[in-house]
Structure formats: C-alpha cells, structure tokens
Amino acid sequence: MAKVLVVTSGKGGVGKTTTSAAIGTGLALRGHKTVIVDFDVGLRNLDLIMGCERRVVYDFVNVINNEATLTQALIKDKRLENLYVLAASQTRDKDALTLEGVGKVIEELKGSFEYIVCDSPAGIEKGAHLAMYYADEAIVVTNPEVSSVRDSDRMLGLLASKSKRAENGEDSIREHLLLTRYNPERVNKGEMLGVEDVEEILAIRLLGVIPESQAVLKASNQGIPVILDEQSDAGQAYSDAVERLLGKEMPHRFLDVKKKGFLQRLFGGNE
Amino acid sequence: MSLFAFFRERRKQNSASIAKERLQIIVAHERGRHSQPDYLPQLQKDLLEVIRKYVPIEQDQIQVELENQGSCSILELNITLPDRDR
Numbered sequence: 001m002a003k004v005l006v007v008t009s010g011k012g013g014v015g016k017t018t019t020s021a022a023i024g025t026g027l028a029l030r031g032h033k034t035v036i037v038d039f040d041v042g043l044r045n046l047d048l049i050m051g052c053e054r055r056v057v058y059d060f061v062n063v064i065n066n067e068a069t070l071t072q073a074l075i076k077d078k079r080l081e082n083l084y085v086l087a088a089s090q091t092r093d094k095d096a097l098t099l100e101g102v103g104k105v106i107e108e109l110k111g112s113f114e115y116i117v118c119d120s121p122a123g124i125e126k127g128a129h130l131a132m133y134y135a136d137e138a139i140v141v142t143n144p145e146v147s148s149v150r151d152s153d154r155m156l157g158l159l160a161s162k163s164k165r166a167e168n169g170e171d172s173i174r175e176h177l178l179l180t181r182y183n184p185e186r187v188n189k190g191e192m193l194g195v196e197d198v199e200e201i202l203a204i205r206l207l208g209v210i211p212e213s214q215a216v217l218k219a220s221n222q223g224i225p226v227i228l229d230e231q232s233d234a235g236q237a238y239s240d241a242v243e244r245l246l247g248k249e250m251p252h253r254f255l256d257v258k259k260k261g262f263l264q265r266l267f268g269g270n271e
Numbered sequence: 272m273s274l275f276a277f278f279r280e281r282r283k284q285n286s287a288s289i290a291k292e293r294l295q296i297i298v299a300h301e302r303g304r305h306s307q308p309d310y311l312p313q314l315q316k317d318l319l320e321v322i323r324k325y326v327p328i329e330q331d332q333i334q335v336e337l338e339n340q341g342s343c344s345i346l347e348l349n350i351t352l353p354d355r356d357r
Binding site: 145146149150153154157187190191192193194197200201 | 285286287288290291293294295297298301302
C-alpha cells in the first residue's frame with residue numbers, strides 16, 4: 001500500500017526541501033520506489049536540490065492540465081534506480097493546482113510508487129493545503145527557534161482539521177517532528193531551545209534531530225541530497241530518521257557538544 | 272567558549288528558557304482559539320446585543336466558550352452583571 005508523506009512546517013527556510021530530498025532519497029536507497037513531488041508552484045526548488053534542474057521538461061501542472069502524461073513528467077534520478085522527481089511549474093498562476101487535479105495525480109502515483117513525498121511550500125495558503133490534504137503521514141520540520149515552533153504548532157492544528165483524513169473522519173495523519181539546524185553547543189549555553197523543550201511544546205513523536213551542518217550547503221551547491229554525504233553528521237542524522245520512519249528504533253545522535261581540545265577551550269574560536 | 276566569555280555569559284539571563292516560557296503561553300492560547308468553531312465570535316456579539324436590551328454590560332463582561340467532553344459539547348456562557356445599586 002502506497003504511503004503519502006508530506007514535509008511541512010508553516011515557516012519558510014527551515015529545511016523542508018532539504019528534508020524532502022534527503023528523506024525521499026533515503027527511502028529509495030533502502031529499496032523503496034519513491035517519488036518526491038514539489039508543491040511550491042511558482043517557486044520550485046526541489047529540482048535544484050536534487051540536481052535535475054536541467055532535465056525538467058514537463059511539470060506537475062502540465063500533468064493536471066492534461067498537457068503531458070505522468071510518465072513524461074516524472075524525472076528519473078541519475079543516481080538511484082528507485083527514485084523519481086515531479087517538478088512544480090514556474091507559472092505565476094496561483095490556482096494552477098486544484099484539489100481534484102492533485103487527487104487524481106496522487107491516485108495515479110499510488111499505483112506505481114511505495115512512497116510519495118510531498119514537499120510543501122511555506123505558509124498556509126493553497127499550495128501548503130494541497131500538499132498535506134492527501135497525506136497519511138506528516139514530517140513537521142522545525143528549527144529550535146520561537147517563530148518556527150509556533151508555526152509548526154499551527155500546522156499541526158491544520159493537519160488535524162483540514163486534511164482528507166480529518167474531513168472523512170478516518171484515522172488522523174501520523175505526525176513526526178524533525179528538528180533541524182540544531183546546535184548542541186548553543187543549547188548547552190542556554191541560547192537555543194533544546195530538543196526536550198520543543199518536544200514538550202509540540203507534543204509529537206520525535207523523528208530525528210539534524211545538526212546545523214556545513215554539509216547541507218555543500219550538498220545543495222552541488223545538487224546532491226545531503227543524505228548521500230555519508231561522512232557528514234547531517235547525512236547520518238537523516239539516515240537515522242529514515243530508519244525510524246520505517247519503524248526501526250535508533251538512538252538519537254549529535255545531541256551533545258563535540259569535545260574540544262584544551263587550547264581551543266581556553267582561547268575560544270570556532271563559535 | 273573562551274575563559275573570558277565564560278564569566279561574561281554567566282551573568283546574562285538564559286534566553287532559551289525565556290523562549291520556552293513565551294512559546295508555552297502563546298501556543299496554549301492559540302490552540303484554545305483555533306479549536307473553537309468559527310461562529311463563536313458572532314454568537315458572542317449577538318448575545319451581547321440581546322442582553323444589552325435589558326442590562327447595560329460591556330463587551331468584556333461576556334464570555335462564550337465551547338467545551339468538548341467526549342461525545343457531548345457544553346456551551347458555557349459567562350456574564351458578569353453590573354452591581355445592583357448602580
């Protein structure tokens with residue numbers, strides 16, 4: 001049975017697209033046939049993060065408008081056999097996506113994929129609503145910062161009331177918290193909300209904590225999902241998150257401050 | 272953190288705990304508001320007008336809340352009447 005996963009946050013710039021790319025790639029790495037769908041019509045970026053921006057011919061809106069078939073619009077990943085991307089269009093028409101159109105495409109994707117990862121746009125407008133409407137599970141991406149946590153809470157409220165599952169009175173969407181851009185050092189100094197603080201406020205299952213990492217920018221510069229950088233802390237943290245998503249128990253890593261040398265401790269630096 | 276920074280930092284307030292406190296308050300407040308049905312503000316306005324026909328009361332002297340307890344919902348109406356001798 002195919003699963004529809006939405007990656008959402010409310011607030012922009014917290015790492016939704018980075019997460020969609022990493023989680024989708026991670027699922028495909030583990031042998032699950034996966035498609036990542038960009039819902040950010042007008043401001044598509046998933047193609048860049050996935051490194052397939054020059055191969056976009058047809059997009060999501062073309063499929064909805066019957067200007068292309070789904071097979072024509074799906075972009076096959078060059079690295080992984082099981083991975084596909086459906087790009088958003090760059091049209092400025094905000095109403096390009098419709099509830100029925102999206103529903104039809106999701107239904108068709110369910111026929112040939114195990115996981116459908118929906119990369120939601122920021123905000124609570126139409127695009128964000130459509131991205132989560134058909135979801136079975138939601139990954140709420142949050143930064144340890146007041147505005148992001150508040151927006152995530154607002155998003156949780158919407159997931160519980162404005163989705164297809166909620167409207168049909170079915171089992172509610174399974175919600176996961178993914179804390180990104182986490183800096184254990186600042187948490188220790190009392191300058192940043194800790195993972196327990198955010199868990200306590202949002203009260204949902206913790207899927208993972210992704211440390212603030214230089215690897216993320218490095219990966220996006222090159223159009224490689226960060227999860228493929230297996231040496232990096234962020235890549236490993238995303239791998240763990242994918243394992244947990246698939247039901248495996250994994251201890252949380254990268255929550256503690258890295259030990260510093262004596263000289264570094266005395267004179268500071270690298271802060 | 273350098274030696275000097277260590278002593279400097281200690282005197283400052285812990286900003287993360289301030290953030291947590293502020294978030295807990297605003298999130299609890301907003302959750303309450305969003306779980307209420309959309310018609311409540313209008314209902315409150317209408318009720319206010321009806322009561323004002325008989326007793327002079329202010330906007331903040333009437334409180335309408337809907338509570339859900341399992342399968343039954345309770346509409347709670349709280350009206351503070353002015354002192355009698357006035």
